[in-house]
Amino acid sequence: MINLLILFLVMNQYHQKTSGWRSVGLQYHESLCQFIWEVLFKNKGVQPLLDGVLNYLPCPTEVENHALDQDKSEEKVLLSGSPNGPLVALAFKLEEGRFGQLTYLRIYEGVIKRGEFMFNINTGKRIKVPRLVRMHANEMEDIQEAHAGQIVAVFGVDCASGDTFTDGSVRYTMTSMNVPEPVMSLAVSPISKDSGAQFSKALNRFQKEDPTFRVGLDPESGQTIISGMGELHLDIYVERIRREYKVDAQTGRPRVNFREAITQRANFDYLHKKQTGGQGQYGRVCGYIEPFPADSPGKFEFENLMIGQAIPSNFIPAIEKGFKEACNSGSLIGHPIENIRIVLTDGASHAVDSSELAFKLASIYALRQCYAAAKPVILEPVMKVELKFPTEFQGTVTGDVNKRKGIIVGNDQDGDDTVILAHVPLNNMFGYSTSLRSMTQGKGEFSMEYLEHSPVSQDVQMQLVNTYKASKGAAD
Structure with a gap:
């Protein structure tokens, strides 16, 4: 062969x-x-x-292309590539032009016509095609329609890179809609206040181009926080801000996105009662929290198993909202809680003093009340790392991986080079490119991608908890 x-x-x-x-x-x-x-x-x-x-x-009709059916848990569907089939097109490139965002589309099936509507499956929005063009280098040719196999561009379509468009008859996507959560964050800001507009423009564009790139605000410091899939991922975007938008940006120390999770069941019974001169607050919630089974992991689930009307049904959404809000920040190190199932079994209300706010606060305090009894642990992102380097440096590189608490899961030879596969905590991979170059005289290379979140060791957990408490004490 x-x-x-x-x-x-x-x-x-x-x-x-x-x-x-x-x-x-x-x-x-x-x-x-x-x-x-x-x-x-x-x-x-x-x-x-x-x-x-x-x-x-x-040609396009000679290659098999598959889409993912969102109505059937992303089951693979073979596309015919025929212009007579339902429209399936992928937005694969975005460009800022004189007339706004220019979106490049690759049509896998069906036809796109100017003036007709199409649906963005990723956002659920219905969009009209105002202008359809065929690109010739930097020249544009206006066209009325485009068929399967063609690459065209459209103006005035608000979308992100990787979004899939159909005619509405099917809910197919060309890429998975299950985007992994970021594993690292970085504070970034423009040095000059005059660059604020360009800085915001860059971040908005990058979010559309890359669904794994997130932007948010630190509620305590008010700093802009960018999050992504690793140190190199974020470094690239910071450099693009400087190069493409001429913004001199400064960054803080990278922060790993840890998670918290419970390991056993714990009961809660909390009464939130506050009496004032006017209407008071009253809400009682009872139930338990538990981790998901090992064979069916999850992030968050709320279930109401209450019998009767001890709590009016119109307050149940507020209770769920309160628990969700409480899970945004665990008490160990202030990071989000996952792998938690919350079950409401009973409660109590007051005809006058009960309100949505009262039950929301009751659920927030209820989780804090029982959280320690559920034996929470800290989860850290673990990366799948592939290293390639001359065999003469194998002992040094392998020893360094072990020092970083990595687990070697594969070892192979590629000519005069050794290839190692390892699972290494992301928190121990900062600055690794410099270290690898130093160990291998500049001849080593590596790549890494997110694998999973797994529990940290007890000594690391204690260190992280103490650091968090010290920072909170300093802030207070």
Whole structure:
């Protein structure tokens, strides 16, 4: 079996017969590697490149594309690639133009027509196509419609990169809507107040381009916080703010996004009672909290198992809202609580003093009351790290991974290089690129991606809790 087919397209030879190569290219398209020698500045080799695309790459109808059916738990669906099918198009690139946001769409199935409506499956919004263009470098050609297999651009469509558009008859997406939560945060701000508008513009654009990039405000300091999937991920966006928007931005120390979770069941019975000169506050909630079963993990669930009308039904949403709000900040280190199921079994109300606010406060204090009894733990993001370096440095690199409390799960050889797969806590990976270069004389490289949140060791948990208490004491 051919694992790798190297096709050399040399200038003045690209006119050779292509039918045989095309059929091979279709069969081995995942391992076909084309080399084309070109010099764009001198306009040399551009024509062979374009002819190579036409002659050797498969056309859209010759490749199987799958969408994810959101009505069937993201079950894979084979797309026909026919213009007669329901519209399925992916927004894969955003560009700020003179006339606003320019959105590039790749049409996988169906037809897009100017003036007609399409649906953004990711946001649920119905959008009209005001202008449809075909791009030729930096030139635009207005068109009335575009068919499956084409790449076009539309103006005036508010969307994010990765959003899927349909005609409304199906709820397909080309990418998963389950976006992972950020694992690291960073405080960032412009040095000059005059750069505030450009700074905000950059952050708004980046959020649309990348669903894993988040922007928020620290409620205590008022600082702008950007969150993402790692140190390098955030560094790239900070550099883009400086380079593309000419904003001199300053950053704080990176912060790992820990989580808190309970490990056992605990009961709560809390009465919130406050008497004032006028209407008071009264609300009592009873029930228990418990972790999700190990075989079916979750983040948050609220269930009302109360029998009777001890609490009027119109107050139940306020109780759930209070518990959700309480889960935004655990008492160990102030990070969100997950893996928690809250069950309401009983309670009490007052004909005059009960209100939504009273029951919301009762549920917030109820969680705080029973939280310690549920034996909470701190969860830290663990990264899947792949390292590649010359074998002569294997002992040094392996020892460093162990020092960072990493677990090596794979070891392989690639010629003169060693490839190691490891699971390492993100909190121990700060500045690793510099360390790896130092250990391998600049010959090592690595990549990492989020794997999971897992409990920290007892000594690390104690250290994190003490640091949090010290910071709270200083703030107070």
